[in-house]
Amino acid sequence: MVKVKVNNVEIDVPPGSYIIDAIEKAGFKVPLLCYLQDLFNEATCRICIVKANGRIVPSCRFPVQEGMVITTSDDELSKMRKINFELVLATHNIICWNCYRKGSCLLVSLSKELGVEGIPVCSECSLYGDLCLVKQGIPCLGPLTIAGCEAECTKQNAPCIGCRGFVSSTSTWRNALRFYKENNIKKEDLEAITRIFWPILPSRFQNLIREVYMQ
Amino acid sequence: MSDTRLELEPYRVAGESKITLYLKNEEIKAEYSGLLSERLFERLIIGRNYKYAPYIAARICGVCSHAHFWASNLAIENALGVEVDEVTAELRDICNKLQIIENHLVHLAFLALPDYKNLEPRILSNVIKAREILKNSLNTLCGRLSGPQPYMPGGFLKEISRLNIERTIKSMENLAPIIDLIVNYVLNNINMPSMNDPSPTYLALYNWPERSVPTKEPYVLISNNTKVNINSENYLNYFNETKPAYSNSKTCVFNGQVFFVGARARILARKYVDLSKGLLYMLNNPYGNIVAKAIETQYLVNDVINKLRSIAGKSPRRTLPSYKKGKGLSVIEAPRGLLIHYYEIEEDGRISNVNILTPTVMFTKHVEKSVEALTKQLYVNHVEVDKITKYVEMLVRSYDPCIPCAVHVIKIS
Numbered sequence: 001m002v003k004v005k006v007n008n009v010e011i012d013v014p015p016g017s018y019i020i021d022a023i024e025k026a027g028f029k030v031p032l033l034c035y036l037q038d039l040f041n042e043a044t045c046r047i048c049i050v051k052a053n054g055r056i057v058p059s060c061r062f063p064v065q066e067g068m069v070i071t072t073s074d075d076e077l078s079k080m081r082k083i084n085f086e087l088v089l090a091t092h093n094i095i096c097w098n099c100y101r102k103g104s105c106l107l108v109s110l111s112k113e114l115g116v117e118g119i120p121v122c123s124e125c126s127l128y129g130d131l132c133l134v135k136q137g138i139p140c141l142g143p144l145t146i147a148g149c150e151a152e153c154t155k156q157n158a159p160c161i162g163c164r165g166f167v168s169s170t171s172t173w174r175n176a177l178r179f180y181k182e183n184n185i186k187k188e189d190l191e192a193i194t195r196i197f198w199p200i201l202p203s204r205f206q207n208l209i210r211e212v213y214m215q
Numbered sequence: 216m217s218d219t220r221l222e223l224e225p226y227r228v229a230g231e232s233k234i235t236l237y238l239k240n241e242e243i244k245a246e247y248s249g250l251l252s253e254r255l256f257e258r259l260i261i262g263r264n265y266k267y268a269p270y271i272a273a274r275i276c277g278v279c280s281h282a283h284f285w286a287s288n289l290a291i292e293n294a295l296g297v298e299v300d301e302v303t304a305e306l307r308d309i310c311n312k313l314q315i316i317e318n319h320l321v322h323l324a325f326l327a328l329p330d331y332k333n334l335e336p337r338i339l340s341n342v343i344k345a346r347e348i349l350k351n352s353l354n355t356l357c358g359r360l361s362g363p364q365p366y367m368p369g370g371f372l373k374e375i376s377r378l379n380i381e382r383t384i385k386s387m388e389n390l391a392p393i394i395d396l397i398v399n400y401v402l403n404n405i406n407m408p409s410m411n412d413p414s415p416t417y418l419a420l421y422n423w424p425e426r427s428v429p430t431k432e433p434y435v436l437i438s439n440n441t442k443v444n445i446n447s448e449n450y451l452n453y454f455n456e457t458k459p460a461y462s463n464s465k466t467c468v469f470n471g472q473v474f475f476v477g478a479r480a481r482i483l484a485r486k487y488v489d490l491s492k493g494l495l496y497m498l499n500n501p502y503g504n505i506v507a508k509a510i511e512t513q514y515l516v517n518d519v520i521n522k523l524r525s526i527a528g529k530s531p532r533r534t535l536p537s538y539k540k541g542k543g544l545s546v547i548e549a550p551r552g553l554l555i556h557y558y559e560i561e562e563d564g565r566i567s568n569v570n571i572l573t574p575t576v577m578f579t580k581h582v583e584k585s586v587e588a589l590t591k592q593l594y595v596n597h598v599e600v601d602k603i604t605k606y607v608e609m610l611v612r613s614y615d616p617c618i619p620c621a622v623h624v625i626k627i628s
Binding site for chain 2: 152153155156157158161163192193195196
């Protein structure tokens with residue numbers, strides 16, 4: 001058996017185990033995204049990073065060593081996990097309003113856990129599907145607003161007015177604007193509702209609105 | 216007696232305010248001012264579609280957001296000539312009453328009571344419990360406590376189920392004994408300094424709280440047993456707003472008189488509870504607003520239960536308004552007193568003019584007059600300056616002013 005210390009808890013694990021196994025045995029947790037026990041541990045997402053003897057390593061891929069000191073969370077790790085998650089999110093085509101997962105999605109829960117603001121309110125909306133306000137032709141800022149409010153307004157059948165601020169990803173904006181256009185939401189109506197909380201939109205988004213609606 | 220200038224910044228009030236006292240021989244002058252900078256809410260609403268005005272208005276105040284939201288919706292409905300059905304009106308009124316109870320509780324337990332007695336842990340835990348029940352009830356009926364958006368001009372956006380109403384009735388029945396406990400504790404533990412109201416003009420909405428606020432103009436106000444009908448055409452003949460140089464908020468007089476609005480004014484103008492001699496004596500004292508709030512809280516809990524029972528099983532209907540040019544006024548009773556919203560809407564749905572009169576603006580002059588009277592009374596009796604400061608702060612707190620509401624109304628030139 002190999003002796004390791006996880007967050008000052010000393011445990012014995014079989015030789016050849018990965019750090020993630022030791023962490024689980026010690027009763028701690030690290031956020032996971034691409035890892036599937038016994039099936040996939042290619043360390044592609046780098047969300048499960050921990051400090052092993054002071055060195056940052058992916059816990060799903062790194063084997064334990066005798067006397068290893070493992071730290072599962074500190075400021076540096078949180079910051080790096082956040083950056084890694086943002087990179088994952090940047091490559092994801094965000095269309096929560098049309099996604100079959102309907103919010104029961106690892107990306108949504110991880111964005112909440114890590115405090116990354118990239119997922120729109122649609123991921124939390126109870127009006128998903130045919131009841132979607134945008135699909136009914138009502139201007140609603142759900143597809144463009146940062147999630148985290150549990151979609152309190154749309155629960156009341158009221159449109160989201162964007163009080164939590166807008167998602168900053170241009171690709172999400174492009175997808176959302178196409179969604180608005182498909183559902184016959186007028187450009188003027190969309191601009192009117194954005195002006196409640198976002199009176200000055202960055203020029204890239206203003207240009208994007210023009211570009212999508214011109215097509 | 217030498218010239219003295221005292222500047223007090225009372226804590227435990229909503230927002231930042233300052234009261235400046237000028238003491239010169241027998242002349243005493245008080246200036247009550249809001250210290251927050253301009254919030255420009257009226258200007259923010261102008262130029263937008265009427266649909267979005269209530270959402271912005273609701274954000275004037277975090278603790279009375281339902282009152283502003285409702286008043287804004289009601290004024291727009293009046294401007295567009297839409298009248299909602301009785302159930303909608305009643306439900307809106309119930310939501311507002313729940314917010315009034317919540318506001319009163321916070322004021323009584325956390326703002327006013329510590330002037331008289333240290334808060335006991337059992338009372339504190341009951342206040343927290345009561346707030347939780349009220350928050351959940353509001354969530355069940357109309358979304359959030361703060362920044363609500365359950366309806367638009369025309370009616371509720373979502374059906375209020377019978378189950379939700381029954382659940383709220385049950386919550387209110389559980390709340391009633393907790394409220395009784397808190398209110399009795401407050402009433403038994405306050406020992407108000409005696410003084411008479413220097414300007415006993417009280418203004419309240421006629422028929423409220425027994426009946427819900429009317430769904431259309433005119434609104435009947437009652438002041439010193441006289442009824443006044445006000446509508447969008449004539450309301451400025453009665454209410455005269457001015458902006459003093461020393462404050463960021465406006466002040467207001469009614470028919471040229473300094474007046475009071477709020478729980479004490481509602482009870483004294485409407486007399487909707489039995490007024491014994493002792494109670495009347497307490498309510499004639501400006502400090503008595505605390506007593507009035509306590510009595511009103513108890514009354515409103517039972518009133519909400521009865522009103523909910525009367526609408527159980529009925530569903531609110533929604534009327535879709537169409538774009539129409541017009542102007543509309545709404546008058547409701549907010550936690551701190553009368554709240555007036557006025558809107559002018561153009562043919563394309565844009566809002567061209569807004570005027571919002573908040574309760575704190577209405578009673579600012581009353582605060583100044585009462586503070587002057589109190590200071591004079593204490594000064595004549597040679598009370599030390601430290602004690603004067605304490606009593607003045609207690610007096611301001613008993614009014615429960617809300618400065619964020621009051622400073623939204625500045626015009627920029």
